[in-house]
Amino acid sequence: MKHHLTLLASVGLLAAAGFWGLQQMPASAHGEARPAADTPSQAARTDRPTTPLPSRPVTLALANTSLAGTTVPADLVMDGEGQLVVNSGTRAILEYFLSLSGELTDEQIRHLIRQWAEENASPRAASDLLALLGRYNDYRQRFASGDFAASTASDITDKLNQRRQLREELFGADAAALFADEDRYDNFSLQRHAILTGDMSNAEKEQAMQTLHASQPAHLADQYRQQQALQRLQDTERSIKETGGSSTDRFAYHQQTFGDEAALRLQSLARERQQWQQRYQDYATQRDQILTSGLAGNDQQQQLEQLRARLFAETEQRRVAALDRLEEPTGE
Incomplete structure (x- = not known):
């Protein structure tokens, strides 16, 4: 022990x-x-x-x-x-x-x-x-x-x-x-x-x-408690899901552990993350079609930039471009 x-x-x-x-x-x-x-x-x-x-x-x-x-x-x-x-x-x-x-x-x-x-x-x-x-x-x-x-x-x-x-x-x-x-x-x-x-x-x-x-101090003790809860958050959410819990159950856990405001923020972030993943996946499908179209490199780049501008806000376009670079082959 x-x-x-x-x-x-x-x-x-x-x-x-x-x-x-x-x-x-x-x-x-x-x-x-x-x-x-x-x-x-x-x-x-x-x-x-x-x-x-x-x-x-x-x-x-x-x-x-x-x-x-x-x-x-x-x-x-x-x-x-x-x-x-x-x-x-x-x-x-x-x-x-x-x-x-x-x-x-x-x-x-x-x-x-x-x-x-x-x-x-x-x-x-x-x-x-x-x-x-x-x-x-x-x-x-x-x-x-x-x-x-x-x-x-x-x-x-x-x-x-x-x-x-x-x-x-x-x-x-x-x-x-x-x-x-x-x-x-x-x-x-x-x-x-x-x-x-x-x-x-x-x-x-x-x-x-x-x-x-x-x-x-009270704020330090509370900060430590929340840190510990954050370390266990992913495992706790997985456990709730595996035991048949719903999004309502997850929200109740967030609310009890982190408070109302943080629970609402976590709920909003989960929704935003899911929406972002779906939007990026839809973009990636169209991106791959452009990359395999046989167009010249400059034409491909122009179409990719137009696609990003059509589907994403300006700040999101930089994020998408960074994700695209991560998927490029390294040549190693």
């Missing part, structure tokens, strides 16, 4: 180590979730126009994006001179706008951030926020390299320390404010790992875990 608890602790800690990184990636709960295949669309970004968005209220500029109908999740904090005061909300704001990566160019996203900050704070705070954006993009790129992800339970502490050193290197005194919640979560995970892998009886471990949970 003790060996089983140790194994669970290792698996749980490794998942927790990646949790915050996954939470901060561009797919955002504020907008439409993107399929995993969106990632290769990075290769298509050089084809996008670099013209800044027209000057208009940010809410209107977002109307044709996946953030339509949403609101920026926090307000900027300023000192008496209008200078930006960095906190965890600042990071949430950056992540909100960066979730548009793949839909808008980097230049357009910067334009939106500046416009929003000037409308809601001050020109100086806007300038400070854009300077922070440059360092934050550097952090995201370096973090996404995988160099800071633990591969085994034994190197988790070293990797967390390396991540903190990277933040301090890039953000200096602002690092603690930007990553306060993440640091608390990491410390919680390390303490949990120490308890579950320590030399205590099961009863002692259970008591220690109760004490640890009770010592955490």
